[in-house]
Amino acid sequence: MNPIPRKERERQAREEDIINAAEKIFIEKSYSGASMEEIAKECEFTRKTLYQYFSNKEDLYYAVIIKGFTRLLAYFEKEIKNGTTGFEKLQNIGFAYYKFYKDFPGTLNLMNYVGYVKSKKENIHKHEEFNKITNLVAQTIAKIIDEGKSDGSIRTDIDTMSATLSSEFLTTGFFNMLSVSGATFMSHFSLNEDDFIHFNITLLSGIFRNKNDML
Numbered sequence: 001m002n003p004i005p006r007k008e009r010e011r012q013a014r015e016e017d018i019i020n021a022a023e024k025i026f027i028e029k030s031y032s033g034a035s036m037e038e039i040a041k042e043c044e045f046t047r048k049t050l051y052q053y054f055s056n057k058e059d060l061y062y063a064v065i066i067k068g069f070t071r072l073l074a075y076f077e078k079e080i081k082n083g084t085t086g087f088e089k090l091q092n093i094g095f096a097y098y099k100f101y102k103d104f105p106g107t108l109n110l111m112n113y114v115g116y117v118k119s120k121k122e123n124i125h126k127h128e129e130f131n132k133i134t135n136l137v138a139q140t141i142a143k144i145i146d147e148g149k150s151d152g153s154i155r156t157d158i159d160t161m162s163a164t165l166s167s168e169f170l171t172t173g174f175f176n177m178l179s180v181s182g183a184t185f186m187s188h189f190s191l192n193e194d195d196f197i198h199f200n201i202t203l204l205s206g207i208f209r210n211k212n213d214m215l
Contacts, residue, residue, distance in 0.1 A: 019067060031057075031113055066133055076141075085148060098197050101179070137168070141167060167208065
């Protein structure tokens with residue numbers, strides 16, 4: 001395996017610094033409220049340097065959420081190893097999402113904001129990267145669902161892709177609402193957040209469980 005040339009290592013390190021700075025500023029200011037000038041100041045580079053790596057703010061935003069989805073996928077893969085059946089692994093993906101929410105709440109908010117960002121033709125490369133990582137997330141879940149169908153722990157009367165997209169939508173929606181109004185909701189009903197989240201993950205994942213497997 002050939003070592004990475006020094007200039008390429010420096011380029012990668014500088015790009016990572018810019019992405020980390022952008023993540024911090026986007027979380028603090030929101031995507032719409034952040035500016036390239038503020039990001040440049042945070043990473044101690046000039047705006048000119050930023051534009052050598054990213055064509056515009058949207059391009060940089062996609063780099064940030066691609067990093068977020070890559071990190072989320074790593075959480076999935078770690079928790080999947082703790083399950084034996086397909087259903088256990090699917091449920092563990094929900095708990096992995098919970099751990100990611102606890103560790104990176106601001107990043108998760110940015111990831112959920114993607115539908116509000118207007119696309120530009122010049123950012124097609126980052127869009128392709130984004131599509132690849134989100135497709136990989138979906139493929140990971142679909143593989144677990146198929147495994148559960150095979151071992152009898154997950155219902156066989158539901159379409160795998162429909163179940164995959166539904167599980168993503170339900171889980172994402174739950175944590176999105178939690179990040180927006182969770183603190184007020186927990187306080188109003190005197191709920192323990194950990195217990196409430198655990199209950200909901202168990203409830204949502206139970207939709208896909210083969211009831212015969214519980215006998």
